[in-house]
Amino acid sequence: xxxxxxxxxxxxxxxxxxxxxxxxxxxxxxxxxxxxxxxxxxxxxxxxxxxxxxxxxxxxxxxxxxxxxxxxxxxxxxxxxxxxxxxxxxxxxxxxxxxxxxxxxxxxxxxxxxxxxxxxxxxxxxxxxxxxxxxxxxxxxxxxxxxxxxxxxxxxxxxxxxxxxxxxxxxxxxxxxxxxxxxxxxxxxxxxxxxxxxxxxxxxxxxxxxxxxxxxxxxxxxxxxxxxxxxxxxxxxxxxxxxxxxxxxxxxxxxxxxxxxxxxxxxxxxxxxxxxxxxxxxxxxxxxxxxxxxxxxxxxxxxxxxxxxxxxxxxxxxxxxxxxxxxxxxxxxxxxxxxxxxxxxxxxxxxxxxxxxxxxxxxxxxxxxxxxxxxxxxxxxxxxxxxxxxxxxxxxxxxxxxxxxxxxxxxxxxxxxxxxxxxxxxxxxxxxxxxxxxxxxxxxxxxxxxxxxxxxxxxxxxxxxxxxxxxxxxxxxxxxxxxxxxx
Amino acid sequence: xxxxxxxxxxxxxxxxxxxxxxxxxxxxxxxxxxxxxxxxxxxxxxxxxxxxxxxxxxxxxxxxxxxxxxxxxxxxxxxxxxxxxxxxxxxxxxxxxxxxxxxxxxxxxxxxxxxxxxxxxxxxxxxxxxxxxxxxxxxxxxxxxxxxxxxxxxxxxxxxxxxxxxxxxxxxxxxxxxxxxxxxxxxxxxxxxxxxxxxxxxxxxxxxxxxxxxxxxxxxxxxxxxxxxxxxxx
Numbered sequence: 001x002x003x004x005x006x007x008x009x010x011x012x013x014x015x016x017x018x019x020x021x022x023x024x025x026x027x028x029x030x031x032x033x034x035x036x037x038x039x040x041x042x043x044x045x046x047x048x049x050x051x052x053x054x055x056x057x058x059x060x061x062x063x064x065x066x067x068x069x070x071x072x073x074x075x076x077x078x079x080x081x082x083x084x085x086x087x088x089x090x091x092x093x094x095x096x097x098x099x100x101x102x103x104x105x106x107x108x109x110x111x112x113x114x115x116x117x118x119x120x121x122x123x124x125x126x127x128x129x130x131x132x133x134x135x136x137x138x139x140x141x142x143x144x145x146x147x148x149x150x151x152x153x154x155x156x157x158x159x160x161x162x163x164x165x166x167x168x169x170x171x172x173x174x175x176x177x178x179x180x181x182x183x184x185x186x187x188x189x190x191x192x193x194x195x196x197x198x199x200x201x202x203x204x205x206x207x208x209x210x211x212x213x214x215x216x217x218x219x220x221x222x223x224x225x226x227x228x229x230x231x232x233x234x235x236x237x238x239x240x241x242x243x244x245x246x247x248x249x250x251x252x253x254x255x256x257x258x259x260x261x262x263x264x265x266x267x268x269x270x271x272x273x274x275x276x277x278x279x280x281x282x283x284x285x286x287x288x289x290x291x292x293x294x295x296x297x298x299x300x301x302x303x304x305x306x307x308x309x310x311x312x313x314x315x316x317x318x319x320x321x322x323x324x325x326x327x328x329x330x331x332x333x334x335x336x337x338x339x340x341x342x343x344x345x346x347x348x349x350x351x352x353x354x355x356x357x358x359x360x361x362x363x364x365x366x367x368x369x370x371x372x373x374x375x376x377x378x379x380x381x382x383x384x385x386x387x388x389x390x391x392x393x394x395x396x397x398x399x400x401x402x403x404x405x406x407x408x409x410x411x412x413x414x415x416x417x418x419x420x421x422x423x424x425x426x427x428x429x430x431x432x433x434x435x436x437x438x439x440x441x442x443x444x445x446x447x448x449x450x451x452x453x454x455x456x457x458x459x460x461x462x463x464x465x466x467x468x469x470x471x472x473x474x475x476x477x478x479x480x481x482x483x484x485x486x487x
Numbered sequence: 488x489x490x491x492x493x494x495x496x497x498x499x500x501x502x503x504x505x506x507x508x509x510x511x512x513x514x515x516x517x518x519x520x521x522x523x524x525x526x527x528x529x530x531x532x533x534x535x536x537x538x539x540x541x542x543x544x545x546x547x548x549x550x551x552x553x554x555x556x557x558x559x560x561x562x563x564x565x566x567x568x569x570x571x572x573x574x575x576x577x578x579x580x581x582x583x584x585x586x587x588x589x590x591x592x593x594x595x596x597x598x599x600x601x602x603x604x605x606x607x608x609x610x611x612x613x614x615x616x617x618x619x620x621x622x623x624x625x626x627x628x629x630x631x632x633x634x635x636x637x638x639x640x641x642x643x644x645x646x647x648x649x650x651x652x653x654x655x656x657x658x659x660x661x662x663x664x665x666x667x668x669x670x671x672x673x674x675x676x677x678x679x680x681x682x683x684x685x686x687x688x689x690x691x692x693x694x695x696x697x698x699x700x701x702x703x704x705x706x707x708x709x710x711x712x713x714x715x716x717x718x719x720x721x
Contacts, residue, residue, distance in 0.1 A: 025699075028700060029700055032700055063512065063519060065508050065512070066505045066508045066509050066512075069505065069508075070505070079684070080684075084497065084500075085497060085500035085501040085504055086500060087500050087503060087504060091500060098493075135707070136697070137695045137697040137698070137706055138695075138697035138698075141697065141698075154696065154697060154700065155697070156697055156698070157699075157700065159698075160699065161698055161699050161701075164698055180698045180699065180701045180703055181703055183698060184695065184698065184703045184705075184706050187706070188705070188706055188707060191707065192618060192707075196614070196615060196618060212677065212680045212681075214680050220693070220694045220695060221693055221694070221695050221706045221707045221708065222651060222693040222706065222707035222708025222709075223706075223707045225647075225651050225687065225707075225708065226651065226707060228685075229647055229648060229651065229685070230614055230648075240504065240508075247673065247676070247677040247680065248670075248673060248674070248677065250673055251669050251670050251673045254669060254673075255669070262696075264552075265548075265634055266634045266636060266669075266688070266690045267690070268552075268689065268690055268691050268692070268693055268694055268708070269687065269688065269689055269690075269693075269708070270687070270688040271685065271686075271687055272676060272680065272685070272686040272687070272688070273684065273685055274680040274681075274683070274684055274685075274686075275684050276684055277641070277684050277685075278642065278682065278684060282641065282645075282684070283641065283645055283647040283648055283685075284641065284647060284684060284685055292504070294504045294507065298504060298507035298508045298511055299507070299511060300511075301508060301511035301512050301515065302511045302514050302515055303514075303515055303518065304515060304518050304519065307515070
């Protein structure tokens, strides 16, 4: 499969809309996750309070991010962790590949991590002759298929059991079966051999506690426990925004994250890892390397509006709630971060020009804001980014190419602004349109325009292609008011 | 690249990232000043701390996520309870021939008893051997009633792999170690994090819904989780 790009969002979305199987799968997944999330949130009396607290903790951390990062790294180092800093994806890949090479590693097992997807770590490892195996079942399936995740929580929801069976028959040589339990057992057996043989375990981080240097990773399958327990070396990649101040703050996030993601009260496993083993004959890896990744994150601190996106805990609730994501799925976004949160993170991480269509792929309905466990005002962010994208023809920032301004659109909006700012002109234009529509308006819709059946000429045809054009009311409010005042 | 060059590069990266953070935050200082940062602690919902109801809540929560729970009145009943559990596992068509134990002193009697019944016993076998075992038995340092969760602490016991690799995990918990809430367990884990490089929270068997959202039990970790809770006589 070719890699989709955020730059071709419109085309990607159109292709997704024509994929009936994908849309069926999305309908099932998003409605099920949405329903479970709601039930799980209702199981706590203080849900709203927890959301407020979680956001306050994240805001506090981000306002003093330098200090908390220094505290976290100092405490982690005290516990035996080796800390690495990576300004961008290339630097992070370089560090991990060097660690692997120095240890003569041939095989790395990977636990699901968005950050490693973001930097395309697997490709970098492969280029260095190191086999990297995804061990989360969904991630393993899409790795075998050479595809990318379509959902943050359920990476392979776009595939049917039949497709997975075919894939396993082809790649793993099993007899074809439609039995999901049998497919799961197959993956379990294949991956156990990988866990046993791996030299390197690579994971992400959900939360990093400044006051103790602890990292917390949540999961359901157990592959993260394997990845962080069996290989001699454990490498954890985390965005710099993952740090939280205190150990006690974990409680808030442990209540919010599983409920928002899968609707569980708690995922099956949480691994709380504080440094390396204290005695040589203890269980667990000999070395723990934590890599702190910036890759555009510090830039997002500039403004309180953009900074919000760094509070994201990657639960996926906004994907399930989004009427756009529900129809097109994750691939259309052409980014490792899809859905509403992807539409605000992707342009900020990779440059506005690389994903200029994404902030517009929203109806601004606000469903994402309603479900966000850390109360990120995604619609506000979308509008902020839309404005910034329209402004980039004037302002160049270091990473974004200027977005080509749409002249017709600029003229149209200037005209609109001019009319809206002048009451007399506004009223006059209303009268003109009413005169023009007099023979076309019927039953609350414009049926006939210039002999065409209510269809406008391009580019306005994009609007009337799927909707009626609404006529202007016979009497405006101003006219009514004047009449009423005289009566 | 030499080690020195690498170290310089790392110092540069650290300094540059921290500087970038400070610069960006300074740019938004005026906007930031409009809000007063507060850092509230989680408000915890009060919980009845009667031990009997804690055990019952724990059992109920664990069973709701597919785990099994047996409560016995004291330590002397552990071997009987275990025999019952082993019978149940066999009735479900799973193997119990090879049993791996953690190094918890609590398991001494159990070990002898299982051996007498013809099970092959090993205490904390190596990882490569452990893949061949059918059942893993550990204790747990704590449990959480409100979520049905076990807390395994690395410094107290070699339980990390025995609780993970075999298809069946049996854990033995003292009723007195059951915390009411996640909050209490977090407070305990905070203290323990000084000595335990790994603390694992376990809630039910390993699960996935990655294929067509169909819940499937036992993908990487144990397929079955049994917890035996015993009360102490004081």
